[in-house]
Amino acid sequence: MLKHTRMSDPELYDIVVEELDRQEHNIEMIASESTESEELLELSGCVFANKTTEGYPGARFQAGSQIADKMERMGIERAKALYGADHVNLQPYSGSTANYSVYAAALKPGDCVLGMRLDHGGHLTHGSPANFMSKFYHFVSYGLNPQTEQIDYDELEALAKEHKPRLIIAGGSAYPRLIDYERIARIAHSAGGLLMVDMAHVAGLVAAKVIPSPVPHADFVTSSTTKTLCGPRGGMVLCKAEHAKALDKGVFPGAISSIHLNIMAAKTWLFKHAASEEFKQVMTQIVANSRALAAELTGYGFRVISGGTDNHIVLLDLRPKKITGKLFQDALEYVGITINKNMIPSDPEKPSVTSGVRIGTTSVSQRGLKEPEIKRIAAIMNEVAGAPEDKNVLDACKAEAMRLISAFPLYPKGPLE
Numbered sequence: 534m535l536k537h538t539r540m541s542d543p544e545l546y547d548i549v550v551e552e553l554d555r556q557e558h559n560i561e562m563i564a565s566e567s568t569e570s571e572e573l574l575e576l577s578g579c580v581f582a583n584k585t586t587e588g589y590p591g592a593r594f595q596a597g598s599q600i601a602d603k604m605e606r607m608g609i610e611r612a613k614a615l616y617g618a619d620h621v622n623l624q625p626y627s628g629s630t631a632n633y634s635v636y637a638a639a640l641k642p643g644d645c646v647l648g649m650r651l652d653h654g655g656h657l658t659h660g661s662p663a664n665f666m667s668k669f670y671h672f673v674s675y676g677l678n679p680q681t682e683q684i685d686y687d688e689l690e691a692l693a694k695e696h697k698p699r700l701i702i703a704g705g706s707a708y709p710r711l712i713d714y715e716r717i718a719r720i721a722h723s724a725g726g727l728l729m730v731d732m733a734h735v736a737g738l739v740a741a742k743v744i745p746s747p748v749p750h751a752d753f754v755t756s757s758t759t760k761t762l763c764g765p766r767g768g769m770v771l772c773k774a775e776h777a778k779a780l781d782k783g784v785f786p787g788a789i790s791s792i793h794l795n796i797m798a799a800k801t802w803l804f805k806h807a808a809s810e811e812f813k814q815v816m817t818q819i820v821a822n823s824r825a826l827a828a829e830l831t832g833y834g835f836r837v838i839s840g841g842t843d844n845h846i847v848l849l850d851l852r853p854k855k856i857t858g859k860l861f862q863d864a865l866e867y868v869g870i871t872i873n874k875n876m877i878p879s880d881p882e883k884p885s886v887t888s889g890v891r892i893g894t895t896s897v898s899q900r901g902l903k904e905p906e907i908k909r910i911a912a913i914m915n916e917v918a919g920a921p922e923d924k925n926v927l928d929a930c931k932a933e934a935m936r937l938i939s940a941f942p943l944y945p946k947g948p949l950e
């Protein structure tokens with residue numbers, strides 16, 4: 534791996550090897566993570582990184598772009614076929630950039646946008662006051678029904694009638710349930726606005742048809758290409774044909790300039806791979822694992838927000854266990870299980886402490902873990918929650934976590950070249 538860097542910068546090489554070793558020996562359960570295949574790592578570092586190109590195939594600003602044109606067209610066609618989309622733009626650098634591109638395409642400064650509250654599972658770019666977009670648009674937030682802990686569609690509808698948003702955003706970072714895209718599209722259109730679905734977290738599950746797709750209902754669908762899609766760190770936007778021209782202008786020159794063609798190459802490979810049976814099996818297992826984890830943890834007395842999960846995310850309320858998200862995250866990190874503290878709806882704790890954690894099953898499912906191993910992970914989590922500061926307990930859990938993950942290599946085909 535990194536044979537040239539190893540010679541020219543051994544100090545940096547060692548850090549990368551250290552990170553590989555960390556990933557290999559830990560149970561990675563951050564819900565926004567996945568493992569990139571050998572092909573994706575190769576393509577992300579391929580010679581397309583040398584080429585500067587702006588614009589679109591056939592209408593570039595730099596000469597020498599014909600081969601890039603061929604690749605971008607191929608990527609777009611593959612993505613369109615995978616999602617059944619009218620139009621696709623693969624140029625955004627990330628899920629956030631994809632969202633900014635749609636804002637550039639569909640909004641004027643001061644327009645009203647209705648998005649899900651960050652502490653109810655939304656995303657920073659959906660209207661958080663901490664994000665700079667909140668200076669340009671008038672964001673109004675909807676949230677969860679306190680009883681069901683699922684989206685309060687009646688509140689959303691009432692807010693849409695009152696504020697007449699130009700754009701409603703559905704989707705988020707910590708929402709474990711299916712979303713009724715059809716209903717939100719109806720609400721958006723009746724209020725005279727548009728629907729953007731940010732499917733970043735669930736894009737792989739949608740591609741594999743393991744959960745319903747937002748594509749038939751939404752005007753725009755944004756995504757990152759990592760997370761459940763298991764691709765490179767990039768973004769994309771799908772849209773209806775009538776928004777294609779505006780979207781392309783919103784992406785370039787609206788939100789970005791030159792394209793990361795090396796990442797575009799990796800995305801192009803990804804859209805072929807995501808149509809495969811192998812990919813579908815992993816996506817199916819992700820949801821099975823997530824459901825098994827939610828059921829086991831419930832059995833151990835954890836409170837699963839919304840009572841379960843339909844995707845790769847399990848969101849836990851730790852208050853019945855009398856520990857905070859931060860303490861649980863730190864104790865599990867020591868043990869070798871990587872998760873993140875997360876706000877739960879109406880969380881009394883600060884964001885740096887939290888009463889909850891978010892757990893994701895994508896990476897472990899890619900490594901081949903199934904329900905029996907998930908049960909072992911849940912048992913470790915329960916032990917840790919019962920004694921988060923007891924070194925003897927934590928050391929025993931660490932040994933068990935290491936035994937478990939050692940049977941499932943990160944790169945089973947052999948060492949990275």
Ligand code: DSN
Binds near residue numbers: 565
């Ligand atoms: N919002 C971050 C997450 O879900 O972890 C990454 O986009």
